[in-house]
Amino acid sequence: MSELTFIETQFPIARLSAESYKERKANLGQTLTRLGKWWGRKPLVLVRACILGMLMPASADPKKDREIFLKLMTMDAEGLWRRRKAVIADRDLLGEASSFADEWADADEDTRDELRYTIWQSFSPEAKTRLEARRRFPLTREKFDVLPYEQKLKHCLRPEHVDGPNDLAWTEINAHLKATASSLSELVEQLGQKRFGHRPRVGDAFCGGGSIPFEAARIGCDAFGSDLNPVAALLTWASLNLTGGGREVQQRIRNAQEDAFAKADTQVTAWGIEHNEQGWRADAFLYCAEVKPAGCDYAIPLAPGWVVGEKLRAIGVLARDSSGHRVNVDIHNQAPDELWSTAKSGRTGTVRDSRVLDPFDSDRSWPIEALRGPEGLRRWEKSDLVPRSGDVFQERLYCIRWVRPDGSRVYLAPTDADLTREAKVLALLRQRLSEWWAKGFLPSAAMPTDGEKTEEPIRTRGWTHWHHLFTPRQLLLNGLLAELMSGDDKAVMAATMLAVGRLANWNSRLSRWHTGVVHDKGEDVFSNQALNTLFNFSCRPLLALKTSWFIFDSPSSMKVQPGKVEASDARSIAVNADLWITDPPYADAVNYHELADFFLAWDEKILPRVFPEWIPDARRALAVRGTGEDFKRSMVEVYSNLARHMPDAGLQMVQFTHQDPAVWADLGMILWAAGLRVTAAWTVATETPAGGIKKGNYVQGTVLLVLRKRLRPEDGFLDEVYPLVEDEVRRQIDSMRALDEGGEPNFGDTDYQLAAYAAALRVLTQYQTLDGQDVGHELFRARPANAGRGRRAVAAEKSRFEQVIERGIQIACDYLVPRGLEMVWQGLTADERLYLRALDVESRGERRQGVYQELARGFGVREVKPLLHADKANSTRVRTPGEFGRKDLEGDGFGGTKLRQLLFAVHTTATEEKPEAGMRFLKDELRDYWSDRQRLITILDWIANLGQVEAMSHWVADSQAARLLAGRLRSDHG
Numbered sequence: 001m002s003e004l005t006f007i008e009t010q011f012p013i014a015r016l017s018a019e020s021y022k023e024r025k026a027n028l029g030q031t032l033t034r035l036g037k038w039w040g041r042k043p044l045v046l047v048r049a050c051i052l053g054m055l056m057p058a059s060a061d062p063k064k065d066r067e068i069f070l071k072l073m074t075m076d077a078e079g080l081w082r083r084r085k086a087v088i089a090d091r092d093l094l095g096e097a098s099s100f101a102d103e104w105a106d107a108d109e110d111t112r113d114e115l116r117y118t119i120w121q122s123f124s125p126e127a128k129t130r131l132e133a134r135r136r137f138p139l140t141r142e143k144f145d146v147l148p149y150e151q152k153l154k155h156c157l158r159p160e161h162v163d164g165p166n167d168l169a170w171t172e173i174n175a176h177l178k179a180t181a182s183s184l185s186e187l188v189e190q191l192g193q194k195r196f197g198h199r200p201r202v203g204d205a206f207c208g209g210g211s212i213p214f215e216a217a218r219i220g221c222d223a224f225g226s227d228l229n230p231v232a233a234l235l236t237w238a239s240l241n242l243t244g245g246g247r248e249v250q251q252r253i254r255n256a257q258e259d260a261f262a263k264a265d266t267q268v269t270a271w272g273i274e275h276n277e278q279g280w281r282a283d284a285f286l287y288c289a290e291v292k293p294a295g296c297d298y299a300i301p302l303a304p305g306w307v308v309g310e311k312l313r314a315i316g317v318l319a320r321d322s323s324g325h326r327v328n329v330d331i332h333n334q335a336p337d338e339l340w341s342t343a344k345s346g347r348t349g350t351v352r353d354s355r356v357l358d359p360f361d362s363d364r365s366w367p368i369e370a371l372r373g374p375e376g377l378r379r380w381e382k383s384d385l386v387p388r389s390g391d392v393f394q395e396r397l398y399c400i401r402w403v404r405p406d407g408s409r410v411y412l413a414p415t416d417a418d419l420t421r422e423a424k425v426l427a428l429l430r431q432r433l434s435e436w437w438a439k440g441f442l443p444s445a446a447m448p449t450d451g452e453k454t455e456e457p458i459r460t461r462g463w464t465h466w467h468h469l470f471t472p473r474q475l476l477l478n479g480l481l482a483e484l485m486s487g488d489d490k491a492v493m494a495a496t497m498l499a500v501g502r503l504a505n506w507n508s509r510l511s512r513w514h515t516g517v518v519h520d521k522g523e524d525v526f527s528n529q530a531l532n533t534l535f536n537f538s539c540r541p542l543l544a545l546k547t548s549w550f551i552f553d554s555p556s557s558m559k560v561q562p563g564k565v566e567a568s569d570a571r572s573i574a575v576n577a578d579l580w581i582t583d584p585p586y587a588d589a590v591n592y593h594e595l596a597d598f599f600l601a602w603d604e605k606i607l608p609r610v611f612p613e614w615i616p617d618a619r620r621a622l623a624v625r626g627t628g629e630d631f632k633r634s635m636v637e638v639y640s641n642l643a644r645h646m647p648d649a650g651l652q653m654v655q656f657t658h659q660d661p662a663v664w665a666d667l668g669m670i671l672w673a674a675g676l677r678v679t680a681a682w683t684v685a686t687e688t689p690a691g692g693i694k695k696g697n698y699v700q701g702t703v704l705l706v707l708r709k710r711l712r713p714e715d716g717f718l719d720e721v722y723p724l725v726e727d728e729v730r731r732q733i734d735s736m737r738a739l740d741e742g743g744e745p746n747f748g749d750t751d752y753q754l755a756a757y758a759a760a761l762r763v764l765t766q767y768q769t770l771d772g773q774d775v776g777h778e779l780f781r782a783r784p785a786n787a788g789r790g791r792r793a794v795a796a797e798k799s800r801f802e803q804v805i806e807r808g809i810q811i812a813c814d815y816l817v818p819r820g821l822e823m824v825w826q827g828l829t830a831d832e833r834l835y836l837r838a839l840d841v842e843s844r845g846e847r848r849q850g851v852y853q854e855l856a857r858g859f860g861v862r863e864v865k866p867l868l869h870a871d872k873a874n875s876t877r878v879r880t881p882g883e884f885g886r887k888d889l890e891g892d893g894f895g896g897t898k899l900r901q902l903l904f905a906v907h908t909t910a911t912e913e914k915p916e917a918g919m920r921f922l923k924d925e926l927r928d929y930w931s932d933r934q935r936l937i938t939i940l941d942w943i944a945n946l947g948q949v950e951a952m953s954h955w956v957a958d959s960q961a962a963r964l965l966a967g968r969l970r971s972d973h974g
């Protein structure tokens with residue numbers, strides 16, 4: 001067997017969680033997000049850590065390995081100091097921007113973050129240069145060094161922003177790894193040579209937005225990325241060749257984009273479609289739908305609320321005109337208090353709970369579904385660009401935000417002249433439509449009628465083609481910019497597709513109008529993973545599209561190792577890689593193929609010209625998705641294929657994000673059936689703050705499974721395998737605990753649980769058969785219809801494979817004894833252990849229901865619910881003695897245990913504020929009181945300490961009572 005790698009022995013998950021969260025929070029500041037939208041991009045810092053962890057050999061000295069690994073990632077003390085970020089003091093910032101003083105004073109810390117950005121954007125280049133010179137680092141090294149890791153990160157750049165470790169660190173890294181590198185790419189090359197005989201090749205067969213190939217190429221690997229979806233392939237290609245393509249290509253793109261933008265500006269100005277008679281320029285157009293329900297004399301403009309702009313206290317007020325047949329939306333800026341607070345309360349909104357409300361008669365409302373009629377809405381024809389006069393849903397421009405020559409803004413209702421300009425926009429578009437369709441500057445394809453996500457626009461508005469998701473004004477600008485970018489330069493053509501995609505995302509009938517204290521603006525379509533239609537929405541004029549249009553603000557010199565990108569089905573990839581790192585669409589609810597069609601529709605003509613070898617279609621039939629039988633089969637095919645395309649010394653990593661640990665086992669089985677064996681597993685919190693773990697509000701972690709080929713398939717027998725699994729689980733937990741000793745904890749409870757799975761899988765996946773049964777056969781064997789997975793499956797219905805995995809978790813559960821309870825643990829029942837372990841887990845901030853259910857499963861207890869106070873998904877905790885009260889003091893389960901009696905005694909002590917009654921109760925109820933006394937005291941002492949833990953403030957009274965009672969028991973001599 002080839003030597004173990006770092007990631008197969010340990011991984012700094014707490015630090016990486018914090019780093020991943022920092023990267024996520026940067027939103028548009030993330031390196032690849034500027035290229036365009038993709039769902040579930042993996043943080044680059046995580047990818048870097050995974051690749052380095054898979055390349056770096058593990059030595060006999062794990063502490064030293066960890067030290068060196070952290071140095072490589074600039075996540076050690078010295079690296080963090082190297083990453084410290086000089087900032088402009090708020091005082092200096094505001095000194096240059098006195099007009100923001102009031103807003104600053106009113107803003108909370110989160111809003112200030114956004115405000116800093118807005119203020120910065122408002123500065124002239126001269127002011128920016130002046131302030132840049134005043135940047136400084138606010139902390140001394142001494143003060144910085146004592147901060148906890150997450151606090152330090154607030155003052156740091158991301159690892160990708162510095163050029164790796166310093167010289168001193170390189171000396172230590174080289175000494176430990178027997179290398180001679182002075183940069184990450186040199187080290188990567190040397191590690192690859194040692195392990196594989198060449199520069200390492202990293203492949204990703206589900207590359208999506210390109211994080212994995214891009215980061216691999218950036219740190220010097222030969223990268224290969226492929227995705228079934230050509231939009232994803234385009235993003236990945238662009239990450240390698242544009243973001244990582246160096247200054248020259250970026251400058252070419254920037255020039256072409258600037259040129260097109262300037263020409264578009266001249267054209268828009270010449271058309272006169274964004275300027276009014278005074279020469280003011282529009283910087284936002286707001287539209288809403290309008291319906292005229294049967295029996296209503298007027299059409300009602302629709303919006304859930306009529307706040308138009310927070311900053312200018314702008315609102316819309318609905319009023320009937322003199323004829324009574326038309327409703328005007330009067331726009332007020334700086335609305336008086338009363339009007340403002342009424343509008344803010346949402347009471348004037350004309351849609352609520354799927355009903356249209358009559359703004360002038362509070363007793364009248366109509367269900368929206370009924371307005372659509374029994375037959376549904378008229379389906380728009382391809383040539384429709386706006387609703388026809390008989391359509392149920394009309395559309396109207398109800399407000400324009402103008403910028404006056406002095407730079408101030410004002411919201412106004414459209415005038416007749418504005419409506420004439422609207423008509424002109426439509427006419428201009430109609431003149432160009434056929435040509436732009438033919439040349440591919442505008443989408444012309446129909447939306448799939450049977451899609452899960454496309455169903456909504458079709459049903460709720462009658463929109464049938466992708467271009468129906470855009471107003472004429474949006475189509476005119478997008479088409480114009482696309483036309484002005486034409487040429488034959490591959491990089492520029494690719495950039496055009498990306499830029500047009502970004503325009504589409506930020507400027508569509510599905511772009512929500514967002515009002516906020518700092519600014520009011522249009523949102524992107526994909527702020528969620530759907531195609532939700534809106535009653536009112538934003539439309540951006542040209543100048544408001546600038547940030548979406550430009551792919552690069554200022555060209556950077558980053559140049560990555562050239563890579564290869566394909567748009568292939570992962571089952572048919574024929575490229576070899578030493579490390580396959582994949583993030584499959586595993587049980588995630590994202591309909592990549594449908595959502596990406598929103599972008600693909602814009603690329604239909606140009607994509608085949610730029611990438612003739614790619615099929616310009618999402619090929620939905622081939623998309624891997626769901627969790628059922630077909631899904632498992634395709635996953636086994638994919639991973640068998642990847643295993644065939646990797647050397648014996650190669651490694652794979654499968655990343656997936658899922659809350660329910662029960663799905664881990666399924667994935668383990670899939671990979672096992674694909675001829676791979678698990679060598680390690682880690683969870684990194686990628687989606688929410690590591691700090692949030694303590695507050696208990698985090699959502700998801702990304703699980704990383706590390707795998708190798710099963711080279712010598714063996715046949716195993718359950719009675720031999722069980723003890724091996726037990727040993728492996730214990731060994732795994734011991735080694736994690738050793739790393740957890742002292743200092744900051746690396747691992748949480750789910751990490752231990754996952755590690756137990758992994759340890760069980762590590763043993764099991766060495767075998768091809770267990771008691772003569774093949775794993776592939778077990779994976780696909782028919783289960784009784786109601787068997788379900790995990791908890792619901794009764795033992796008899798579980799495969800022997802699953803039984804061994806479950807046994808591994810049980811062993812882990814038993815082995816992970818809360819500190820301080822070691823002496824009493826053996827004598828406790830499963831219910832008692834579950835309660836105390838759950839309490840232990842809770843004290844570390846865990847609030848997810850699934851984790852408590854998994855614990856119950858681990859202890860073999862059928863129901864954890866009776867032990868829990870609230871079982872809402874993210875606020876689960878254990879009942880306190882007070883919350884149990886007198887209830888359930890007997891029975892087969894927890895009610896009948898000594899611990900339950902003890903909790904009641906604690907409760908009695910708390911209510912009576914003295915321990916006598918509690919002690920009496922114990923003496924009366926517990927037959928073995930005297931022999932149990934010491935054990936009871938140990939548990940009481942443990943409970944007494946709980947109240948001091950930050951996350952356990954609700955235990956303070958019961959903990960004090962436990963302390964009192966323990967003291968009383970101690971002094972009880974009969």
Ligand SMILES: C[S@@+](CC[C@H](N)C(=O)[O-])C[C@H]1O[C@@H](n2cnc3c(N)ncnc32)[C@H](O)[C@@H]1O
Binds near residue numbers: 568622
């Ligand atoms: C979770 S995403 C990958 C995200 C990616 N790691 C990133 O950082 O952006 C899963 C990807 O699998 C792709 N996919 C689905 N079925 C596929 C198949 N049969 N072959 C290749 N890719 C497929 C989807 O298009 C999607 O981009």
